[in-house]
Amino acid sequence: MSEPFRFTEDEKARMARDGYVLRNDVFTPAETKAMADAVEALERELLALKRNDKVTVGSYMFELQQEMVSMVKWEPHFPDVVQGIEPFAHISPELKKWAHDARLWNPGKDCVGQDDINLFTEKITMKRAHTGGDIILHQDYPYWRGSNKDADRVVTAMIQLDDADVANGCLEVAPGSHTVGMHPRKQTEGFGSNEMDMDQFDLKRLQPMEVKAGSVIFFGSFLVHRSLPNRSDRDRRALLFSYQPAGNPTSAENFKASMKQRQEALAAAAAKQKEPAE
Ligand SMILES: O=C(O)CCC(=O)C(=O)O
DSSP: OOOTTOOOHHHHHHHHHHSEEEESSOSOHHHHHHHHHHHHHHHHHHHTSOOOOOEEETTEEEEEETTTTEEEEEETTEEEEEEEEEOOTTTOHHHHHHHTOHHHHHHHHHHHTSSOEEEEEEEEEOOOTTTOOOEEEEOSHHHHTTTOTTGGGOEEEEEESSOBOTTTTOEEEOTTGGGGSSOOBOSOSGGGGGSBOGGGSOGGGOEEOOBOTTOEEEEETTOOEEEOOOOSSSOOOEEEEEEEETTSOOHHHHHHHTHHHHHHHHHHHHHHHHSOOO
16 A cells, blocks of 8 residues: 555656645644744744854855754844744754654655655744745755755755745745756855846746645755745744755754854855955
8 A cells, every 4th residue: 555645646747847746734733833833942942042143145144053053044134033943853853753744754755756765954934024034036956965965856845834925925936947957046156156146037937835834835956936025914934844865964964064164154254244345
């Protein structure tokens, strides 16, 4: 008998054609609330820690949390508001357990293309009411190719913790944008060069994913996506679990091994920002 929750033939065809698949009503309201409560608890824990420098790199504002072995993203326009946390599975067993839920793990096998998979990385997006900013147009692949030899096969399951719509900055995807490898990126040095050049992409291709809390969007690492600011009174939170072929290290393991380099890179970026403009 086949395993529950595996992709149907139709979903496999849509994943190949569009680069993403939406499943509605995957998690119950009680389950989604349990996840959201764990997200809030983790944020409280994080806010209680001593702050390190916040450094703007590309469109992001990062803080390296050595105690947590994690990167905190702050809202660049509201630097006291958390935008996201990556990775988090190693610091929140409560959230990690959802990554292994068969409703994500089993379809994850179909997306990665083999049954032997493991977690690669995981992100929280907070996107708070009124202050949640945009997540710039990008593909995940350029960010991951340096640390994951199978970055082209990594697939993300994005769980919506709140009802998402255009007003609160839902995910926007460009169906079919995953078929041509990497799209043109910004001509800049370093981390910011992972971001896409918006002048070279037809933004009319983007479709807002207006979806209910508890739904899951599965998408591959070449899918072009972004999200716009939250202009509403409602938070738009999400958990993103990314799966890979088994045998590769997780991003938390990579993170731990590269803590010193990350620290140096952020310090160099911070020093550059302090240089007087020419
Ligand atoms: O939550 C979102 O808007 C998308 C998050 C995302 O794509 C990312 O963090 O790379």
